[in-house]
Amino acid sequence: MRDPYDILGVARTADQPEIKRAFRRLAKKLHPDANKGDPTAQDRFAELNSAHEILSDPEKRGQFDRGEIDAEGKPKGFEGFPGGGQGFERGFRRGGFGRGPGGETIFESFSYGPEGARRSGHGPHDAGGFDDVISDILGGLGGGARGRRGRAGGAGGEVPRGGDVEIKVPVSLENVIEGGPVKVHLPNGRAVEVKIPAKVAEGHRMRLKGQGEPSPFGGAPGDAYVVIAYAPHRHFRVEGADLRTDVPLPLALAVTGGKVRVPTLSGEVELSVPAWTNSGRTFRLRGRGLPKAQDAMGDLFATMRIMLPEERDPELEALMTRRQDGTI
Incomplete structure (x- = not known):
């Protein structure tokens, strides 16, 4: 054989x-x-x-x-x-x-x-x-x-129907919050637009009846289940329903305190930081994260990262030098 x-x-x-x-x-x-x-x-x-x-x-x-x-x-x-x-x-x-x-x-x-x-x-x-x-x-x-x-x-x-399939669709975090159309590629090679509701969590499933695998015996095709997956984001890191992001903090504001702009999924907001804020300090913005169960929202955690000026500042250098020498 x-x-x-x-x-x-x-x-x-x-x-x-x-x-x-x-x-x-x-x-x-x-x-x-x-x-x-x-x-x-x-x-x-x-x-x-x-x-x-x-x-x-x-x-x-x-x-x-x-x-x-x-x-x-x-x-x-x-x-x-x-x-x-x-x-x-x-x-x-x-x-x-x-x-x-x-x-x-x-x-x-x-x-x-x-x-x-x-x-x-x-x-x-x-x-x-x-x-x-x-x-x-x-x-x-x-x-x-x-x-x-x-x-x-x-x-x-009944003639056996075709198999069901799951199709994971990467969705931007902004679209997860706002909802809207996403493109889905079906097993038969077609591409269709599916409208997702606003504030859906990762793993949310939507059924497309009759869009699964064809039956090899001439029966009805199976169903396709669109499963929402979070697409990677250039600003945010996902931790469950919470988000984390790094925020540039100018050296002057780190010393004197002031307001910095923090990106969120629905636009930038102002955050007040106190004087003498160290690099690595994290602030919590409630409800600015991703959808959770029962219409609740996760939080956004913004971590300060002290940044030097883009251009060299002679006065700042002189000040730091005098402080290092103990003359001030």
Whole structure:
């Protein structure tokens, strides 16, 4: 048997969702009901399912990657099972080879007849796995398969819908406060504008119905959930619902005191600093931060950073020199 990764067409670094998508895509294409004129369809589908059984099980996948089992899921050196007939059989080990700790059968057989895919002899941990996937696949194969199964992967004969997706959208801190339109890129490649309300906190979710992943079986598409994320800001550092910023403090004001202008998300405000304010002193501006629960707002913490004049000041230099020499 070929390498399971080659059969599914995925890289060895593929994660479980990628493996699942590859299997569903190929299973719909290779299922015997969709290839009734191809005598090799059953064997190809059996090979596909065997590859999926190994790669979808983290324990088996690890054993295969380490060379402990072969591409059929058998321990290296194992000769296989005798017999033949229609369909295919695969044995695998879960807590013992052949039977589980309670003596239950843990071999699986799959065959294809007038009633479609049938499974027998599965172990106690297999519920909801292969059967659910096959149900989804048969639901997308048209009237014949659907008529035999009766349902197409859900109660009431509903065709499985596409998957939901989350789309994180970076939003400027100003837009978080004011609200307004943001551009969202959807899985189908389209770009739409979504209006966010004013004063939304990071993690706020908005549902776009029917804008998620398409259904591989012809059902309704899933939904897209736009999740608000704070974009980096050149002035502010985010700490929960609070903001921090550094404010240049002229040396003269640090000595004599006075008013400095502090940036906020809604414009600059004046802050009075007392005389002899050291660099690093922090002032709290209540309610000037980011949205919190129950319509409350975080705070803005402004830290003073003493700045020398941009141009050299001879008088200041002379004053500092006399003070250093002790002459004043």
